[in-house]
Amino acid sequence: MSSSTGLTFADTPSLLVDLDKMEANLKEMADVAADAGVALRPHVKTHKSPELARLQLEYGAAGITVAKIGEAEVMADAGITDIRIAYPIVGQAKLGRLGRLLRSADVSVSLDSAEVAEGLSNLGQRMSRRIPILLKVNTGLDRVGSLPGQESLRLAEQIGALPGIELVGLLTHEGHALRSRSREEAKERAVRAGEAIVQTAELLRGSGFNIREVSVGSTPTPRDNAHVSGVTEIRPGTYIFNDLNEMTIGVATEATVALTVLATVVSIPADDRAIIDAGSKTLSSDGLVPAPDSGFGYIRGHPDIRIDHLTEEHGILALDAARDRLKIGQQLEIIPNHVCPVVNLADVMYGMRQGRLEREIAVLARGKNR
Numbered sequence: 001m002s003s004s005t006g007l008t009f010a011d012t013p014s015l016l017v018d019l020d021k022m023e024a025n026l027k028e029m030a031d032v033a034a035d036a037g038v039a040l041r042p043h044v045k046t047h048k049s050p051e052l053a054r055l056q057l058e059y060g061a062a063g064i065t066v067a068k069i070g071e072a073e074v075m076a077d078a079g080i081t082d083i084r085i086a087y088p089i090v091g092q093a094k095l096g097r098l099g100r101l102l103r104s105a106d107v108s109v110s111l112d113s114a115e116v117a118e119g120l121s122n123l124g125q126r127m128s129r130r131i132p133i134l135l136k137v138n139t140g141l142d143r144v145g146s147l148p149g150q151e152s153l154r155l156a157e158q159i160g161a162l163p164g165i166e167l168v169g170l171l172t173h174e175g176h177a178l179r180s181r182s183r184e185e186a187k188e189r190a191v192r193a194g195e196a197i198v199q200t201a202e203l204l205r206g207s208g209f210n211i212r213e214v215s216v217g218s219t220p221t222p223r224d225n226a227h228v229s230g231v232t233e234i235r236p237g238t239y240i241f242n243d244l245n246e247m248t249i250g251v252a253t254e255a256t257v258a259l260t261v262l263a264t265v266v267s268i269p270a271d272d273r274a275i276i277d278a279g280s281k282t283l284s285s286d287g288l289v290p291a292p293d294s295g296f297g298y299i300r301g302h303p304d305i306r307i308d309h310l311t312e313e314h315g316i317l318a319l320d321a322a323r324d325r326l327k328i329g330q331q332l333e334i335i336p337n338h339v340c341p342v343v344n345l346a347d348v349m350y351g352m353r354q355g356r357l358e359r360e361i362a363v364l365a366r367g368k369n370r
Ligand SMILES: Cc1ncc(COP(=O)(O)O)c(C=O)c1O
Pocket: 043, 065, 086, 172, 173, 175, 217, 218, 219, 220, 235, 236, 237, 238, 239
């Protein structure tokens, strides 16, 4: 059975990666970084695959970003040694694992509190080394991070003299750009975030801190803020595949989306409803950030069919004349709202070239949320 776009696959649901498109995305972002003269440090939570992390390094990345130590462990086991953990490390269990990781990899950590800095300081002292630290600055996402300016300076002053750590930089994730109502607004937020973190770096330098790294990053923003003078690094993640979020905000098109979910129509119980074998355990429950209430993905070739809601293993499609338009067994190719949690739900991605399977890509760090 073939899908509306001509792809066929033995079993579903399956994640299909168009390798040509993925490689073009890697090259484009590497060019963005090179043009701006900044380092590229992709966030690997999007693909959770050492194979693809290595490819990003081949395309010019300086190192990788992770959220969790478990992701870092998988990447370090695969020989990737320059790792930034953009997440506060809390608790002895994690500090113990970080200690082991530090023996085989160059690891830096971001944080936004004196408590986390003290835990890392104790670890660094026990290991007779200084763990590189970046202060997380909140430039508008309102998740973690101290505010730009005086609040970040106060935190730097609190932790700056601690032994066992070294404050080397500032880091922000301007993820609020994705919540913008237009590409223009996203652009403005990107630039403002870049300027705010650069100004904060200057403030800290003025107080004697040796801030070498100024790291920004998300997929919608580097084209607009990598050039902000003083930024040294970008950390996009989603760009490797893109998704409906990035299409909606205007930084990707259907032609640059490299990962799709192939699903099969398994039931057409009513003329206004059909069911596919991809529910929330395949597509995740994430809504579309720039346009909430728009359903759970875009079906290629069927712009008018809405993926209306999901249960665990069922995707419920809303459409007119379902029995005339779809057949049980038909495969549909879906661009997910948010690709990162979708990949985290799969064991394997299928690397396709011109519609043919080239290789399987194991999602070795799936589920590594510790
Ligand atoms: C700290 C940090 N850096 C970078 C990224 C990558 O952003 P994006 O998913 O927009 O590529 C994320 C995403 O969650 C993040 O949390």
